[in-house]
Amino acid sequence: MGACCCSCVDAAGRFEAVLLRLGTSVYSPWMCRRGDFLRATLDLVKANSATSLGVRLYTKNETDTGNGIEVDSTLFINKNTPGRVTQEWGSNTGTGLKELVRYRFTCLGAPSGSWVIFRMLAAVWFDAVRYISPP
Amino acid sequence: MFQAQLLLSGQTVYSPWFARGGDYVRVTLDLIAASSGVDKLKVEVFTKNREEATDGAVATGTAIDTATVGRSSTEYSVLKELVRYKFTPGGTGQNFLFRMLAPVWLDAVKV
Numbered sequence: 001m002g003a004c005c006c007s008c009v010d011a012a013g014r015f016e017a018v019l020l021r022l023g024t025s026v027y028s029p030w031m032c033r034r035g036d037f038l039r040a041t042l043d044l045v046k047a048n049s050a051t052s053l054g055v056r057l058y059t060k061n062e063t064d065t066g067n068g069i070e071v072d073s074t075l076f077i078n079k080n081t082p083g084r085v086t087q088e089w090g091s092n093t094g095t096g097l098k099e100l101v102r103y104r105f106t107c108l109g110a111p112s113g114s115w116v117i118f119r120m121l122a123a124v125w126f127d128a129v130r131y132i133s134p135p
Numbered sequence: 136m137f138q139a140q141l142l143l144s145g146q147t148v149y150s151p152w153f154a155r156g157g158d159y160v161r162v163t164l165d166l167i168a169a170s171s172g173v174d175k176l177k178v179e180v181f182t183k184n185r186e187e188a189t190d191g192a193v194a195t196g197t198a199i200d201t202a203t204v205g206r207s208s209t210e211y212s213v214l215k216e217l218v219r220y221k222f223t224p225g226g227t228g229q230n231f232l233f234r235m236l237a238p239v240w241l242d243a244v245k246v
Contacts, residue, residue: 016244017244039163039206039208039236041161041239043241043244045244045246046246084161084210086161086163086208088206117246119244121161121239121241122239122240124163124236124237124239125237126165126236126237129138129139129165129167129234130167131167131168131232
């Protein structure tokens with residue numbers, strides 16, 4: 001695994017006009033975590049036939065080898081109509097975010113040969129704030 | 136991005152102007168605390184060109200209008216050269232602690 005250099009985060013976290021065919025499941029490059037929480041936006045440009053796109057988030061530490069683990073198997077994007085949708089993952093969802101994160105894109109549906117065109121908008125990173133009521 | 140701003144009911148404020156980064160913007164309000172839990176904080180996006188000397192006009196989109204603690208996003212379009220937020224806290228005698236996360240700029244793609 002090549003470690004992310006942080007200067008490439010925007011390039012790794014943003015994808016323009018990607019075509020994915022039915023049955024294909026691909027990972028994005030790893031990108032460095034820039035905060036405890038991530039809000040990611042999928043822009044589904046076009047879905048052919050009854051096809052949908054699933055976007056899941058995976059994470060691991062720099063020292064780990066392998067594909068990483070899914071942050072939260074119950075939190076993911078699944079979209080089949082053109083438009084944008086935002087999903088948030090963070091320290092309060094599933095395993096939380098480790099040092100590296102990446103997307104997993106899966107094209108689902110029917111019939112065979114169908115496809116989706118999509119992009120991921122720039123990720124928004126942030127950390128939690130706490131409001132403590134005055135005594 | 137704005138961190139931990141406190142607004143009281145009746146104080147409608149604009150943010151500073153900032154340059155448009157694309158034809159569309161997705162903005163996210165993080166409402167940290169709202170004293171009533173019922174009265175809402177409204178966030179709109181205003182826009183104007185540099186040559187104009189006005190307060191600007193509301194851009195095309197749906198305002199965030201929420202009393203729910205947490206993150207809320209919306210999208211605006213038809214943006215001119217400059218944009219800024221307008222914050223309108225509702226109710227009477229209420230306070231709202233909030234921040235705006237970094238905006239996401241985008242341009243349309245066509246297939």
